[in-house]
Amino acid sequence: xxxxxxxxxxxxxxxxxxxxxxxxxxxxxxxxxxxxxxxxxxxxxxxxxxxxxxxxxxxxxxxxxxxxxxxxxxxxxxxxxxxxxxxxxxxxxxxxxxxxxxxxxxxxxxxx
Amino acid sequence: xxxxxxxxxxxxxxxxxxxxxxxxxxxxxxxxxxxxxxxxxxxxxxxxxxxxxxxxxxxxxxxxxxxxxxxxxxxxxxxxxxxxxxxxxxxxxxxxxxxxxxxxxxxxxxxx
Numbered sequence: 225x226x227x228x229x230x231x232x233x234x235x236x237x238x239x240x241x242x243x244x245x246x247x248x249x250x251x252x253x254x255x256x257x258x259x260x261x262x263x264x265x266x267x268x269x270x271x272x273x274x275x276x277x278x279x280x281x282x283x284x285x286x287x288x289x290x291x292x293x294x295x296x297x298x299x300x301x302x303x304x305x306x307x308x309x310x311x312x313x314x315x316x317x318x319x320x321x322x323x324x325x326x327x328x329x330x331x332x333x334x335x336x
Numbered sequence: 337x338x339x340x341x342x343x344x345x346x347x348x349x350x351x352x353x354x355x356x357x358x359x360x361x362x363x364x365x366x367x368x369x370x371x372x373x374x375x376x377x378x379x380x381x382x383x384x385x386x387x388x389x390x391x392x393x394x395x396x397x398x399x400x401x402x403x404x405x406x407x408x409x410x411x412x413x414x415x416x417x418x419x420x421x422x423x424x425x426x427x428x429x430x431x432x433x434x435x436x437x438x439x440x441x442x443x444x445x446x447x448x
Contacts, residue, residue: 233376256434267426267439268379275434313378317434321386323369323394324433328378 226251228316230327237304238335245330247314248296256317257290257297258324263310271312272299304334337362342427342440349417349447357412357443359427367430368410369437372396372423379426385410386433417447 227250237243249257258273274281274288274297281288285304290297301308311331315324343358361368369384381394385404399421401413410429414421424444428437 230378258436260437267441268437269439270436273436321433323381323384324437325381325395326371326379328376 226254226316226318226322226325228314228325228327230314230330232330233328234331234333236333236335239304239306241304243299243301243304243308243332243334245299245312245314245332246296247298247316247327248294249316249325250295251316251318252292252295253318254295254316255319256324257288258315259288259299260313260315260326261310262313262329268313301332304332306334306336308332309334339363340427340429340438340440342425342443344443345441346444347446349414349445351417351419351447353417355414355417357414357425357427357445359410359412359440360408361410361429361438362408363429363438364407365429365431365438366407367432367435367437368404369394369428370400370402370410370412371426371428372421373426373442374423382412382425414445419447421445422447 255276260268261271262268287300311329314327340361370382371379383402385391427440430437
């Protein structure tokens, strides 16, 4: 089955700097890659996703890139703000009826 | 719309007791799933369902049962609680496995 590795497990950045979180996946048949944000004590919420027919997707300060050859995808947050502090999870899903497999999460702290 | 609801919010059990965690959604989603979240372990899939009458096991199904008699409800049953089942449990729903998953608020379970 699919395996998703996520790095780093913790990340601290100064407000205004950029943050990058990387994930690798094992199954080349995976074709859907969402990112979820979980604020302290809250439920996970989707912030952006990308499918394998696209190499990059942006939404304001957030972008995700996908490298199918290397089997990795990354979340980029620019101009970080204190409200970006949260745990971020990447996930991957294999083409067909297979559930999402989540990475173990990255705790991002934005220091004002 | 209420979205995805879960009850109870918090529960304390003694080892060996059984209980049911309730999950309901009003978005007419076919796909529903249960996850447990433990520190440093990310979101691990317990059971999932692609529609009424259909359920399947996830990554960590032992000690849990599910049923899906209606599209709206997807209860999770703990058969004989163990301290290892102390965790936060999230229910989620979506139109399909590769669409946005909407999470419930979670149930915090403590097994003594």
